[in-house]
Amino acid sequence: MTPDLFGRHRAVLPDWLALYYEDPLELTHGEGRHVWDAAGNRYLDFFGGILTTMTAHALPEVAKAVGEQAGRILHSSTLYLNRPMVELAERVACLSGIPDARVFFTTSGTEANDTALLLATAYRRSNTILAMRNSYHGRSFSAVGVTGNRGWSPTSLSPLHTLYVHGGVRTRGPYAHLDDREFTDACVDDLKDLLGHTRAPAALIAEPVQGVGGFTSPPDGLYAAFREVLHERDILWIADEVQTGWGRTGEHFWGWQAHGQNGPPDIVTFAKGIGNGMSVGGVVARAEIMNCLDSNSISTFGGTQVTMAAGLANLAYLLEHDLQGNARRVGGLLLERLRAVAARVPHVREVRGRGLMIGVELTRPGTDEAAPEAASAVLEEARAGGLLIGKGGGHDTSALRIAPPMSLTVAEAEEGAAILERALRSV
Known part of the structure; x- marks a missing residue:
């Protein structure tokens, strides 16, 4: 996003209107499970506008x-x-x-x-x-x-x-x-x-x-x-x-x-x-x-x-198109893949969820103490790798939230899991 738009945002919108990322992102268009920013960068979208793009971006039937x-x-x-x-x-x-x-x-x-x-x-x-x-x-x-x-x-x-x-x-x-x-x-x-x-x-x-x-x-x-x-x-x-x-x-x-x-x-x-x-x-x-x-x-x-x-x-x-069934099948594969990754990352306390609604809770290694700074760092690294995810949690926002459009393919799930694995290891 251009600094000009960020400055204009801060000048007219409330301070409490949260933005992701140190350098906030302007999304300009999407297709399927992907979105593009104003600089032309392409991202795999694993958050769907906060679980709102449920089927796909620019779904022709809806458009x-x-x-x-x-x-x-x-x-x-x-x-x-x-x-x-x-x-x-x-x-x-x-x-x-x-x-x-x-x-x-x-x-x-x-x-x-x-x-x-x-x-x-x-x-x-x-x-x-x-x-x-x-x-x-x-x-x-x-x-x-x-x-x-x-x-x-x-x-x-x-x-x-x-x-x-x-x-x-x-x-x-x-x-x-x-x-x-x-x-x-x-x-x-x-x-x-x-x-x-x-x-x-x-x-x-x-x-x-x-x-x-x-x-x-x-x-x-x-x-x-x-x-x-x-x-x-x-x-x-x-x-x-x-x-x-x-x-x-x-x-x-x-x-x-x-x-x-x-x-x-x-x-x-x-x-x-x-x-x-x-x-x-x-x-x-x-x-x-x-x-x-x-x-x-x-x-x-x-x-x-x-x-x-x-x-x-x-x-x-x-x-x-039985997207519920797809959420069960592809979500189950993604959940197991992320649990295998988490077993090798000390910051991960728990991988939980069902279907295409998956949470990865981060803590300081060896403790149950929340690690919001780690969650923010993973969010940034995932973006740098071409993946958009969310975060949340009741303990200082230390959980990553993963909820792609429900038409997610197995290949896209594997791609996103690989990017997230690199982001988690970087912490």
């Missing part, structure tokens, strides 16, 4: 749908009947697994979670929310109020009374030494104890795999065990699928399905990948919850025709 819709009408608001919105809602409702589902479209994951919190608190007549430690749910006032990651929670003020629950991070915390069954039992006991000391909460909001938290997750079945406790007390379960939805985890179409023995969540939120870069988010809930609001509402931009056209084309491509 065609957007262009054709833009040539007819871009926008009308929800005050008018909207065929693409109805068609996408029908598909999402069917795929959600929620009986008698209703869908409300938003422009982002933050807005989707904000809406879910509004619905849950109105339905249950309570502003108490259970959330997971190390969680992230967005940057709005209410979403920040249920975010359990201090690096992304800039204020303690909130319209909600939030209580944080153990269980989102398997390998850290007071229960890390337990086996999976004991870990789940301890977290359930902690939840029961917590509920004995508070007024009835409206809902538990949880990411099946914590995204910004570094792609951490509990043992499969933990949220099903939580659901039993919640159901006995009429407490709702909100699954934040903003990063895990649409088959990215490979084994399941939704992340909650790893914990789904007791049926689907009461509310599911989604965003990011469904639009493949277009601003699409949304909430799915059964009718009695979605319809509980006793006042009128609209959305100016949620469900606008051009973004719905993109979502329809993108979802059709994903299903027709």
